[in-house]
Amino acid sequence: MKLCLKGAKQIVQVVDNGRQFLTGDAMKRLAIMEAVEAASGLSIVVDEHGNIKDLGPDAEIENRYAKSSFERVLDVTGKTIVPGLVDAHTHPVWAGDRVHEFAMKLAGASYMEVHEAGGGINFTVERTKAASEDELLGLLMRRLRRMLSAGTTTVECKSGYGLEASTEIKMLTVLEKAKKNLPIEISSTFLGAHSVPKDKSAEEATKDVIENQLPQIANLVAKGTLQVENVDVFCEKGVFDVDQTRRILQAARNFGFKINFHGEELCQLNSPEICSREFGCEAISHLEEVSKEGIEAMSEVGTVAVILPTTAYILRLKPPPVRQMIDQGVIVALGTDFNPNAFCLSMPAVMHLAAVNLKMSLAEALVASTINSAHSIGRSKTHGSIEKGKVADLLVLDAPKWEHLIYQLAGHDDVIEYVIKKGQVVVERSKSVLV
Ligand code: NIG
Ligand code: FE
Numbered sequence: 001m002k003l004c005l006k007g008a009k010q011i012v013q014v015v016d017n018g019r020q021f022l023t024g025d026a027m028k029r030l031a032i033m034e035a036v037e038a039a040s041g042l043s044i045v046v047d048e049h050g051n052i053k054d055l056g057p058d059a060e061i062e063n064r065y066a067k068s069s070f071e072r073v074l075d076v077t078g079k080t081i082v083p084g085l086v087d088a089h090t091h092p093v094w095a096g097d098r099v100h101e102f103a104m105k106l107a108g109a110s111y112m113e114v115h116e117a118g119g120g121i122n123f124t125v126e127r128t129k130a131a132s133e134d135e136l137l138g139l140l141m142r143r144l145r146r147m148l149s150a151g152t153t154t155v156e157c158k159s160g161y162g163l164e165a166s167t168e169i170k171m172l173t174v175l176e177k178a179k180k181n182l183p184i185e186i187s188s189t190f191l192g193a194h195s196v197p198k199d200k201s202a203e204e205a206t207k208d209v210i211e212n213q214l215p216q217i218a219n220l221v222a223k224g225t226l227q228v229e230n231v232d233v234f235c236e237k238g239v240f241d242v243d244q245t246r247r248i249l250q251a252a253r254n255f256g257f258k259i260n261f262h263g264e265e266l267c268q269l270n271s272p273e274i275c276s277r278e279f280g281c282e283a284i285s286h287l288e289e290v291s292k293e294g295i296e297a298m299s300e301v302g303t304v305a306v307i308l309p310t311t312a313y314i315l316r317l318k319p320p321p322v323r324q325m326i327d328q329g330v331i332v333a334l335g336t337d338f339n340p341n342a343f344c345l346s347m348p349a350v351m352h353l354a355a356v357n358l359k360m361s362l363a364e365a366l367v368a369s370t371i372n373s374a375h376s377i378g379r380s381k382t383h384g385s386i387e388k389g390k391v392a393d394l395l396v397l398d399a400p401k402w403e404h405l406i407y408q409l410a411g412h413d414d415v416i417e418y419v420i421k422k423g424q425v426v427v428e429r430s431k432s433v434l435v
Contacts, residue, residue: 002048002423004070005396006058007041007077010034012402013055013386014083014370020380021304021372023329027364031385032402041077045070046392050422054388072425074418080402082366083386084153084393084421085347088306088373089260089285089335091191092143093136093171094161096127098340111315111341112238112266121161121195121234124340128161128171136174137181143338143345144184145435150346150412151405153393153421155184156260156335156377158232160191163205165213168192172217172226179227183421183435185393187377189230189260190217193240193248206244210251218255229377230282231257235275237267242274249279258282258378260306264289266317273297283376285335288312288320295321299329304376307368308337309353310344322358333373334365348405348412355406362403392423 015022016031033055035041043061045068047053054061101114101123114120128136147155157175162168168190175188192213196202220226231252235245249259259279263271265286272284272294284298285306298305305325312319325332334354336344344350351365360368374384382391396418397405404415419427426435 001045001053001065001068001070002050002072003046003392003420004043004065004073005076005081005394006043006061006073007075008035008043008081009041009078009400010080010402011042011044011055011386012080012082012366014367015385016387018387019371021331021375022367023331024326027326027332027367028361030363030366044081044386044392044394046423050392050424052386052388052390052392055386074396076396078400079417080397080399081386082395082397082402082405083370083384084395084419085151085369086373086377086379086384087147087152087155087335087347088283088333088376089308089337090155091158091160091337091339093140093157093159093174094124094128094340095131095135095139096124096340098123101341105315116238120341122198124161125163125195125197129167133170133174136171137177140174140178141182144178144182146345148182148184148419148435149416149427149432150348151395151416151419152347153184153419154187154374154377154379154383156187156189156230158189158191160194160232163192163195163197164208165216168213169216169220172228176226183424183426185421187230187379188226188228189232190214190228190257191232193233195234195239202240202244206240206247209248214251214255229258230260232261234262235269235271236262236265237269242269242271245271246275246278249275249281253279260285260376262286264294265311270294272303276301276303282378283333286311286320288317290321295325295328295330302331304331304333304372306333306335306376307354307358308335308342309350309358310337310342313353313357314342319358322354322360326364331372331375332364332368333376334368335373346410346412349410351406352409362406365406366402392420394420396420398429
């Protein structure tokens with residue numbers, strides 16, 4: 001066997017009945033195994049493939065596996081184990097920074113004012129186009145290592161700072177290289193429709209995505225050169241309108257991609273009610289401005305709402321109506337939205353913001369960062385909870401209760417003792433990141 005953890009005080013399984021997402025009141029009820037006596041604890045056994053073989057009281061596990069040998073045994077007496085975190089929305093491949101815009105926004109400029117003045121996404125596009133694959137890979141690896149040390153074991157990663165085929169493919173290729181170099185698991189998303197490039201109208205850009213970029217990417221996926229799972233569009237007033245978004249999403253569906261698009265961030269365009277029903281979208285992100293009808297549609301279709309608390313915080317936007325979404329049965333997930341506008345790599349910080357600013361309970365924030373975020377990228381059969389047969393993505397917390405992970409604002413480096421990916425220890429607090 002690969003690994004045995006023993007002596008844990010608590011194992012937060014999140015779900016223990018094979019459920020692949022939680023909604024409504026069920027988000028408040030985490031499946032938690034507690035050690036019954038102070039003198040004994042709980043164990044987890046991981047098999048040679050990196051999957052969870054068994055879990056339960058130390059004495060029972062010791063009996064059942066008396067004849068087995070383990071590559072590594074970790075004594076985690078008095079500590080807590082939670083699933084590895086799944087970050088449902090990031091833009092991590094880019095060069096340069098936008099620190100100057102941070103100051104402008106603090107002084108009162110809106111996100112769209114900066115964007116319309118040629119800054120924002122198009123500023124980053126210039127820097128990303130000019131950067132070599134190696135430079136981008138170095139920047140990306142550094143960011144992914146920081147995510148791992150903050151407890152993220154699986155992450156959705158977008159392209160979107162190329163806006164033309166060759167740079168978009170360069171970004172997706174860099175993601176493929178990172179998959180081979182680091183133990184963090186990546187779900188890649190093509191976001192060629194992230195902004196309208198300087199030399200095109202929105203209509204011309206839409207045509208280019210549909211007729212040129214998407215077919216090239218689908219071809220590379222078919223050849224096995226790229227593994228791209230999702231397609232995204234920034235559907236927003238002044239970027240891609242709902243009709244352009246629908247045409248891109250239809251083309252994406254025709255190639256068999258999953259859909260997770262940026263909707264209702266700054267304006268209400270009714271994109272969730274139109275697109276959820278028309279395409280059965282797997283996920284829609286942001287939703288600060290979502291309408292009542294949009295919430296109803298997402299709930300009926302089962303589209304995951306990927307909520308990004310950093311955006312509303314940094315841009316001082318109206319927060320997304322998460323409480324209404326949960327009450328209406330929408331599947332709610334969380335992501336960092338890491339990008340040059342929202343520079344946050346830490347899911348514990350995001351859960352903290354979700355709890356304080358969006359009024360999510362601590363349990364809801366953890367569900368949204370594990371089983372529900374895994375569901376948003378089609379991985380909740382295998383990831384997002386601590387159950388027999390699932391991938392052993394685990395965090396060992398040096399704390400007597402799991403809530404310490406969210407309680408400390410930006411304190412993950414003190415709380416997370418081990419990050420385990422597929423049964424392999426990849427971050428050890430005493431030694432920092434191992435990979
Ligand atoms: O999700 N809103 C669009 N895309 C990103 C921001 C990207 C950027 O500003 O570079 C977001 O917040
Ligand atoms: Fe985003």
